[in-house]
Amino acid sequence: MLNIVNMIPASLSGESSQDSEPNLAVNPENTNDMVGTAFTPAPLGGSNAPIYVSTDGGSTWSLRTVVPGNGFVGTGDITVAFATTGGTLYAGTLNGSTGHLQILRTSSFSSTSTMSVLVDRANEDQPWVVAGSVVASGASRDRVYVGNNDFNQSGGKTATVDVSQDAATAPAPAGFSPIQLEKGATTGQDGPPVRTALHSDGTVYCAFQRWASGTFPNLNTDIVVTRDDNWGASSPPFSALVDSGSSVVGQRVATNRFIRFNATMGQERLGSDLTIAVDPTNSSTVWVGWCDRVGGMSGTDWTVHVARSTDRGQTWSADLRTITNIKNPALAINSTGLLGLLYQQFTGSTWDTKLEFTSNGWSSAVTPIILHTAPSNTPTGAFLPYIGDYVRMLCVGTSFFGVFCGNNTPNMANFPSGVTYQRSADWTTHTLLSTDGVTVVQPSIDPFFFHWSELIIPRGPIIARGPIARGPISRGPIARGPIARGPISRGPILPQPIQPPSPIDPGPIAPSQTQSQVKDLDL
Amino acid sequence: MSDEIKALIAKSSFSFVGTVLHLGAATTTDVPIDDHTAVVHVDHVLHAPEAFSQFEGQQVTLQLSRDVDLPTVGQAFAFFVEGLSFGESVAVAEVGRLPVETVEPHATAAMEAGATAGAFNGLIGEMQHDELRSHMQQADAVVLGKVVGIEKVGPSAHSEHDPDWWRATLEVHHVERGDLQAGKVQVLFANSTDVRWRRAPKARASQSGVWVLHRTEGDLRDLAPFQILDPKDVQPTQQLDTIR
Numbered sequence: 001m002l003n004i005v006n007m008i009p010a011s012l013s014g015e016s017s018q019d020s021e022p023n024l025a026v027n028p029e030n031t032n033d034m035v036g037t038a039f040t041p042a043p044l045g046g047s048n049a050p051i052y053v054s055t056d057g058g059s060t061w062s063l064r065t066v067v068p069g070n071g072f073v074g075t076g077d078i079t080v081a082f083a084t085t086g087g088t089l090y091a092g093t094l095n096g097s098t099g100h101l102q103i104l105r106t107s108s109f110s111s112t113s114t115m116s117v118l119v120d121r122a123n124e125d126q127p128w129v130v131a132g133s134v135v136a137s138g139a140s141r142d143r144v145y146v147g148n149n150d151f152n153q154s155g156g157k158t159a160t161v162d163v164s165q166d167a168a169t170a171p172a173p174a175g176f177s178p179i180q181l182e183k184g185a186t187t188g189q190d191g192p193p194v195r196t197a198l199h200s201d202g203t204v205y206c207a208f209q210r211w212a213s214g215t216f217p218n219l220n221t222d223i224v225v226t227r228d229d230n231w232g233a234s235s236p237p238f239s240a241l242v243d244s245g246s247s248v249v250g251q252r253v254a255t256n257r258f259i260r261f262n263a264t265m266g267q268e269r270l271g272s273d274l275t276i277a278v279d280p281t282n283s284s285t286v287w288v289g290w291c292d293r294v295g296g297m298s299g300t301d302w303t304v305h306v307a308r309s310t311d312r313g314q315t316w317s318a319d320l321r322t323i324t325n326i327k328n329p330a331l332a333i334n335s336t337g338l339l340g341l342l343y344q345q346f347t348g349s350t351w352d353t354k355l356e357f358t359s360n361g362w363s364s365a366v367t368p369i370i371l372h373t374a375p376s377n378t379p380t381g382a383f384l385p386y387i388g389d390y391v392r393m394l395c396v397g398t399s400f401f402g403v404f405c406g407n408n409t410p411n412m413a414n415f416p417s418g419v420t421y422q423r424s425a426d427w428t429t430h431t432l433l434s435t436d437g438v439t440v441v442q443p444s445i446d447p448f449f450f451h452w453s454e455l456i457i458p459r460g461p462i463i464a465r466g467p468i469a470r471g472p473i474s475r476g477p478i479a480r481g482p483i484a485r486g487p488i489s490r491g492p493i494l495p496q497p498i499q500p501p502s503p504i505d506p507g508p509i510a511p512s513q514t515q516s517q518v519k520d521l522d523l
Numbered sequence: 524m525s526d527e528i529k530a531l532i533a534k535s536s537f538s539f540v541g542t543v544l545h546l547g548a549a550t551t552t553d554v555p556i557d558d559h560t561a562v563v564h565v566d567h568v569l570h571a572p573e574a575f576s577q578f579e580g581q582q583v584t585l586q587l588s589r590d591v592d593l594p595t596v597g598q599a600f601a602f603f604v605e606g607l608s609f610g611e612s613v614a615v616a617e618v619g620r621l622p623v624e625t626v627e628p629h630a631t632a633a634m635e636a637g638a639t640a641g642a643f644n645g646l647i648g649e650m651q652h653d654e655l656r657s658h659m660q661q662a663d664a665v666v667l668g669k670v671v672g673i674e675k676v677g678p679s680a681h682s683e684h685d686p687d688w689w690r691a692t693l694e695v696h697h698v699e700r701g702d703l704q705a706g707k708v709q710v711l712f713a714n715s716t717d718v719r720w721r722r723a724p725k726a727r728a729s730q731s732g733v734w735v736l737h738r739t740e741g742d743l744r745d746l747a748p749f750q751i752l753d754p755k756d757v758q759p760t761q762q763l764d765t766i767r
Contacts, residue, residue, distance in 0.1 A: 009609055010610070011581075011609045011613045012574060013574075016574075021718075039718055044535075046536075053608075060610065071718075112607045112614075125682040126682070149682060192682050216681050262683070272683065384715075384717050389683055438577075
């Protein structure tokens with residue numbers, strides 16, 4: 001089963017921002033509860049940036065302005081994660097006003113209250129949050145890891161992870177402190193991405209991109225993995241892997257890989273693609289994916305490589321999967337050991353977002369599922385990143401959940417696997433419409449959510465249904481009654497009894513029909 | 524009264540004439556409901572971001588201010604609000620309200636001019652003018668000049684969010700304010716199109732205008748004495764009258 005949802009809610013149908021660089025958190029205790037993020041400005045301004053919230057498994061989304069710092073596109077870099085238990089949501093951001101790294105927390109993800117700031121530090125980049133929970137001393141403890149590129153670190157060794165062993169309730173900084181991951185020599189810094197994979201047995205892997213040699217922007221990079229076997233609390237932390245060649249802490253997965261930082265592909269920039277995933281069924285098996293330019297200084301490609309270790313990161317396979325001209329690889333492994341790879345491929349005229357699965361390390365051929373394909377020159381980029389420096393995919397149980405960004409033109413040809421739009425759109429004329437159902441809105445970049453479950457395994461070909469023809473959504477005044485609040489609404493404070501909800505009658509097309517663009521895979 | 528409206532606009536990017544339809548009720552489950560939660564019909568949008576300019580006719584959930592009396596069902600006011608949640612419908616919080624009669628002249632004039640959601644365009648223009656004037660007065664220097672040179676400088680660390688510092692040399696024809704002389708002056712600008720710097724002004728060859736200069740700090744002082752980072756730091760020449 002595959003469901004894809006455009007995350008822009010109906011009330012923001014008039015927006016045309018470049019809502020790029022998505023992220024996603026799914027509550028492991030209740031997968032109906034989700035939080036998404038993107039470079040989305042606060043719709044009505046204010047001092048906070050928004051997050052996207054879903055309480056129905058990603059079918060519908062709404063925004064809450066709860067992230068401190070609101071720049072012209074809302075927050076800066078942002079990633080989010082739920083703890084395994086207890087429902088606490090964590091975020092790592094670059095504050096939209098100050099640019100500082102902030103680590104945020106809320107015990108109520110759907111609240112409209114501003115998230116608490118636990119850490120605030122300047123000169124940082126790309127915070128990446130992963131969270132888990134463990135029972136220790138009779139109580140549940142949230143273990144939270146925020147990978148980041150910390151220019152405050154000494155010796156040009158900037159790859160860092162902030163760790164808290166008990167982050168849920170303590171006052172700021174809630175136990176967070178930075179751990180310098182990089183132990184080798186660099187050109188003066190590491191690359192932006194520092195990614196973490198957490199296993200329930202306490203194994204924590206961190207991957208980073210060492211800028212080993214070269215002159216900016218032409219760099220030779222190493223992909224390095226470190227490991228801690230006790231939730232990042234070992235002494236010294238993240239020192240369990242020693243490179244088999246250099247004897248430096250941190251095993252190199254690949255060496256001397258060329259990148260031209262901030263090179264472009266289409267309207268997008270390149271340079272910092274990295275992903276890591278640990279097998280939930282076996283913490284010794286870990287996968288890493290990264291991008292580099294195989295053609296070197298004179299090349300033009302941007303190629304993803306995926307490698308696997310089955311001995312806790314000490315030795316690594318050769319490339320098990322390579323794909324040319326892609327960015328934003330994201331790996332995730334479900335509870336049956338099925339590996340998923342999400343990526344966005346530039347064809348020269350389109351950005352194609354694809355999802356593929358393997359249970360045998362690509363020993364047998366796979367057929368990627370195309371989630372989205374749309375012209376890469378629409379819309380014209382307003383800033384970088386165009387679609388984002390990262391996407392995210394994660395697993396809960398057997399399900400894969402993910403987010404990506406792309407051209408939001410309402411054309412079913414762009415969504416071979418189907419899609420649901422909340423925002424107003426005319427699928428016949430391929431036109432976005434504002435909240436009045438009439439005013440045309442120009443195409444822009446939107447975040448899209450997807451949920452793939454192997455509970456039903458696709459066996460036959462994917463047969464795309466034709467476009468669902470319908471006219472403009474004539475919303476007009478929303479003709480429906482208020483949502484009665486129950487007992488409280490009948491208290492004496494009310495000047496008159498609250499009317500019970502009346503039947504929803506929005507006119508020619510009911511709101512539920514705005515969800516009607518879903519197309520399941522034909523099985 | 525215009526000052527009162529301006530004060531409310533400064534705290535709110537969305538205002539509308541709305542009629543209270545229900546109290547203790549909401550159009551969304553996104554916010555908790557209490558006696559100060561109301562369903563309000565948007566009769567007329569007074570001012571709004573582009574995405575909300577077609578919101579007339581919608582119903583919104585309004586969390587009423589606890590600092591003023593509760594309205595009764597059927598009453599209409601000009602509500603000034605900030606956002607709470609945005610889903611199938613919108614929930615907003617009241618930051619102020621005015622009697623409808625207060626804003627009617629503005630709304631009528633805007634309708635006659637065909638300005639959708641433009642009731643306060645004139646007042647907002649005045650506020651922007653005041654803001655620009657204040658910005659210029661707080662700057663370290665304001666000059667009339669032309670770009671006669673551009674070169675890349677720095678930095679020592681690289682990320683996607685690097686400002687990509689460049690240095691422009693201005694030929695200053697006139698010093699409106701500040702402690703510098705006519706002649707050449709060097710100014711840093713962020714040439715990056717990254718999300719963090721996209722709105723920072725980019726100096727271009729032969730560009731002329733009013734330059735609102737701010738002294739550099741820290742290591743940046745080694746690169747140039749001034750910088751321009753605020754979108755308001757480069758203005759058309761005629762804006763010089765703003766601070767006079």
